[in-house]
Amino acid sequence: MTALLCRLVAPARVARANISISRRLLSAQAPRPSTVSLLGKEYATDDVTNITSSIAEKLGRDLHRKPAHPLGIIRGLIEAHFTGFTAISDVSPLVTPARNFDDLGFPEDHPGRALSDSYYINRGLMLRTHTSAHEVETFRAGERKWLLSADVYRRDEIDASHYPVFHQMEGARVFSNDKTGMQELANDTARLASELERANIEIEDIPHISSTNPVQPEHDPETSALVAHHLKLSLNSLILKLFGGHGASTEPVRVRWIEAYFPFTSPSYEVEVFYRGKWLEILGCGVVKQSTLDRSNVPDSISWAFGLGLERLAMFLFSIPDIRLFWSQDERFLSQFSPGKVTTFKAYSKYPPNSRDLSFWLPGTGLHDNDFCDVVRDTVGDLAETVELIDQFTHPKTKRTSKCFRINYRSMDKSLTDEEANALHEQVASRVQEKFGVEIRN
Ligand code: FA5
Ligand code: MG
Numbered sequence: 001m002t003a004l005l006c007r008l009v010a011p012a013r014v015a016r017a018n019i020s021i022s023r024r025l026l027s028a029q030a031p032r033p034s035t036v037s038l039l040g041k042e043y044a045t046d047d048v049t050n051i052t053s054s055i056a057e058k059l060g061r062d063l064h065r066k067p068a069h070p071l072g073i074i075r076g077l078i079e080a081h082f083t084g085f086t087a088i089s090d091v092s093p094l095v096t097p098a099r100n101f102d103d104l105g106f107p108e109d110h111p112g113r114a115l116s117d118s119y120y121i122n123r124g125l126m127l128r129t130h131t132s133a134h135e136v137e138t139f140r141a142g143e144r145k146w147l148l149s150a151d152v153y154r155r156d157e158i159d160a161s162h163y164p165v166f167h168q169m170e171g172a173r174v175f176s177n178d179k180t181g182m183q184e185l186a187n188d189t190a191r192l193a194s195e196l197e198r199a200n201i202e203i204e205d206i207p208h209i210s211s212t213n214p215v216q217p218e219h220d221p222e223t224s225a226l227v228a229h230h231l232k233l234s235l236n237s238l239i240l241k242l243f244g245g246h247g248a249s250t251e252p253v254r255v256r257w258i259e260a261y262f263p264f265t266s267p268s269y270e271v272e273v274f275y276r277g278k279w280l281e282i283l284g285c286g287v288v289k290q291s292t293l294d295r296s297n298v299p300d301s302i303s304w305a306f307g308l309g310l311e312r313l314a315m316f317l318f319s320i321p322d323i324r325l326f327w328s329q330d331e332r333f334l335s336q337f338s339p340g341k342v343t344t345f346k347a348y349s350k351y352p353p354n355s356r357d358l359s360f361w362l363p364g365t366g367l368h369d370n371d372f373c374d375v376v377r378d379t380v381g382d383l384a385e386t387v388e389l390i391d392q393f394t395h396p397k398t399k400r401t402s403k404c405f406r407i408n409y410r411s412m413d414k415s416l417t418d419e420e421a422n423a424l425h426e427q428v429a430s431r432v433q434e435k436f437g438v439e440i441r442n
Helices: 070-081 131-140 179-197 221-244 290-295 310-317 323-327 369-383 418-436
Strands: 035-038 041-044 086-088 120-122 125-127 145-153 165-176 201-204 253-262 265-275 278-288 301-309 354-361 384-394 401-409
Touching (some): 070 145, 070 221, 131 145, 131 165, 131 290, 131 301, 165 221, 165 310, 179 221, 201 221, 221 253, 221 265, 221 310, 290 301, 301 310, 310 323, 354 418, 369 384, 369 401, 401 418
Parallel strands (some): 086 145, 201 253
Antiparallel strands (some): 120 125, 145 165, 165 301, 278 301, 354 401, 384 401
């Protein structure tokens, strides 16, 4: 859940910002509008509001619901694999912090709650940071085998594999903790195990339960291990389906299971798949905390759940090199995909980047790198391909700190002229100055 800071590159002495703008120091910050409009409704803002207009515009795009979009195709393939599961994909991204964090046992001081990591509309409403935010309501609605796909939002760095909006699919299966439920578990485990035995798949497994990945005190260790085993088989079978038919067919699919920690599951795992020479983390999962089922009024039951990243899967399966492409409205991108089919993306010409540096003295109150990234994104949108902190320096006498960021401007659709890049950079500089009252250096 901890979002990364803006990517740090080894600090080097570099030329100062190649921009010349007035050094006017603005002390007052831009006033905050009293409401923000999201999905056609107005919401009151307050002192924690940090949603930006470039993020607000992403709400309702619903890429995961477009049948000929790579994210929609992946969703369809997974839903087809899990037969008998209810598929949900139309839940609003606006949730209470209680849903996103408290219901799932996140401690008060968890970094995911910070304003620097999550988007808040106001103190009572935020953009979900993961699809687990809907576990309690879905269990409470009586669903016992379900998949829920949605857009999720995290304040994060800007680069080819990080974007502040991405998509997850949550999956869960509940078993009655009685003879019938355990029989169902045993039968399905046997079916999956025999399927996987015959398949060309290499699995690095770990014990279902260990001292560092414990059974919950409410659970019988044997039952918990059976549920964890069924979870592993269910996901190995999905991975075989998704990755088995692509690439060099003689190579086995390689999967490794790793111990993990989530506040709402125990034992917990992450899964990595070896694909095109790299290990790729695709999901987190585990045995659902009994407190979640209790809160959802699901008695005498035990459940597993997983949350997987749809972009991560799609980037690998479709060979899509840049996460921003998922948001492209360019026909050269969209026309390459058709419902139900995994095809290899053919890159169209990539226009040259234009990099510009911006350095400034931080205000006395400091400035989080994610705040800077957000202003860049809000000013120039996807034209900012990467933002890197390339230098920082604290003056030995005044103790003031200066930071230098390098912004790579690149359009997916055209070549940017030097003048256009300069104009974008000027806009960024004046927005940063206006918003944070920083003093721009040159
Ligand atoms: C979670 O979000 C948990 N809610 C998952 C979970 C669900 C655990 C149910 C247990 C039970 P995590 O932050 O690791 O965990 O994200 C899950 C997956 O989302 C990752 O494995 C990855 O595939 C994807 N993901 C996470 N961050 C990003 C990102 N910045 N860009 C693209 N995909 C991401
Ligand atoms: Mg993770």
